[in-house]
Every structure is written in structure tokens, then in C-alpha cells.
Amino acid sequence: MNESENNFESLRRLLALKRHEIPPPGYFNNFSGQVVSRIRAGETAETREIAGLSWLLKFLQVFEAKPAFAGAFACSLCLLLLLGILYAEGPDGTPKATFLAALTQPAVSLADATSPVLSPAPAQQGLMVSTNPVFSLEPDAALFGQQNSLVQLQSSLVQPVSLPGN
């Protein structure tokens, strides 16, 4: 035991060498100043960050306080997304409002699709029949309708001219 203590004593004398290890001269003169300036810089950055995100933080705090608001917010987002999909414009620039109409009258459209014999008109007109029974844009009718109205307009505006030589 005594021997061990003596050994520890010489070890402790050796460890005393570490007390003589000192940082570069003047190191501690600026140390506290650096700490304080880093604290100040951190506070400034934090203030800016908080100011920029304050509205978001308040918003999230409301969710934390009342989870029902979070559910309501999620539902409204889903509803908006659904409406956005339904009212999105198709590739030809026409709104798919007919989709809504078709949804409200599914039985009629379904009947048309399942019994093509009952509605032979498109085949007779030589048009491509869509495999989707819901959509029935009837482009011909609309075009002809437009043409007919144009012809009527032209005939009402154009008066017959009677030349004196004839």
C-alpha cells in the first residue's frame, strides 16, 4: 500500500506538469469580450428569426392549444384541393363543369353507355364514341348551333340588292 502511495505521489508530481501548460499570452484578455459579442450576435439573429417567423409560430401555437383547429384546417385544405381538381381546366381549355353535372345524373349517362342501341346517333354521324360514358360534349350540335345562328344573323343583315340595269 505504501509503495502504491509512493507511486501515486510520483505520478501526481508528474501530473503537476500539466499546470504549467498555459495558453498563448494575452489569450484571456479577449476571451470574455468574444463570449459577450457572440451572445449579442446570437440575440440579434434570434430576434430577426423570431420576427420573421412570428406569424407562423402563433399559427402553430393555436394548433397546439386546440387540436380541433388542426382538424378543421386539414378538412378545409382537402375541400379546397377537391374543388381545385373539379374546376381545373381540361387540356382543350374547356372547364369540366359537365363532370359535376354528370355526377348529379349518373343513372341517365350509365344507361346511355350500357345500351348503345338506344342511342345510335353518334355512330350514325360517324364520330368516334368515347369509352367514357359520362362525358357527352356533343361538339357537333354546338358547332351546328353556332353555324345556324350565324346564317340567321347574316340573312337578317344582308338585304337583297336590286340593280337598275337588271
Added chain:
Amino acid sequence: MAEPAARQDSESPAPVDEEELVRRARRGDLGAYDDLVRRYQERIYATIYHMTSNHEDANDLAQESFIKAFQALKSFKGGSSFYTWLYRIAVNKTINFLKQRKNRTHMSLNDLDFNAEHDPDLMALISDKTPRREAGLTELQEKLNAAMLKLSEPHRLVVALHDVQGLSHDEIAKIMDCNIGTVRSRLFYARQQLQGFLSDYLGPT
């Protein structure tokens, strides 16, 4: 058993003054906190340095410890002294850093001061080993730090706080949040380990 050597830096400040400084710093008074940093900067730096054996790491960790302490001042209830609380922050930060770094150790040792060459204990230790005293001191310093780094963090901490910095077992127990018996056993085991690592420099038994 010999008492640990006296502390390196100036004597402890009056507790009343410290309490007042802590109170003011808690209210955001950076001037007061600057005073507190000046009081403990040497001790905190030294503890971290003796744990890492790297000046740059010790500098960064010491600064971060003081910054973290300032940010956490509102949670300081005064159950322990500010000094013990600050030490805990620095020690935890250093141990976390060392665990992240694992075994990738890189020593960046500070120079020895002028007094090292005139320390009779050290001279007695070296003169038997090497005829070139200056080279012997530097070599000894490197071997000693390398041996310290071989210890686990808790064992290294106990040696650094007790045998190098001169803190009492009681103070170390408060800092490490353990009982005095644990501190003593850790110190004994750490010394045994160091003795094995440094047997070439400690002379025949």
C-alpha cells in the same frame, strides 16, 4: 495523503457579489455576465483543455459553455453555486464533444510556462531520465497528455479536476453529480491506469 495543490487562478470571489452578478446577468445585463466570465474563464478553459489536450477545441468549447450558461441562466435556481453549475455545463459539453469525436484525437498542446523548468519536483523526475532537460519536458508533456487521452472521460475528468486543478473530492462529486465514494474509486482506478501507461517515466518502484 497529501492535499491537492492550490488552485491556479485567483481566489474565489465573495459569494454576495457573485449572487448579485448572477441576478443582474439573469435580467440580461451583459456587463455583469462579462464579470462572471472573467472570474471563471481560466478554470473552465483549463478543465476543458486537460480533457481534450487541444487548445482550439478548448477555446471553442469554453466559449460555447459560457454562451450556453447565459442562455440557461433563467433555469438556474440557485440550488448549487453558480460555479458548480457552470462547471457542470462545461463538463457535459466537453464529454458530449469527446463522445462525438470518439477516438479521433488530435493534440494541440499549449506551451509550458517558464516556471516548469524551475519546478524542483519536475526536475527531480526528469533528471534521472534524460540529460537534456528541455527536450525531456516537452517529451514528458506529450507522453502525459497521450496517457490522459487513453483514460475514459469520467476517469480523465476526475484526474484533471483533482490532481491537476486541485478541486476537493466533495466539489468534484457535486460537479459530476455522484457521491464522494465514486469520485475516490474513479481517481484510484485512473491513477493506476496512468501509472501503467507512464511506467517508463515514473522510475523503478
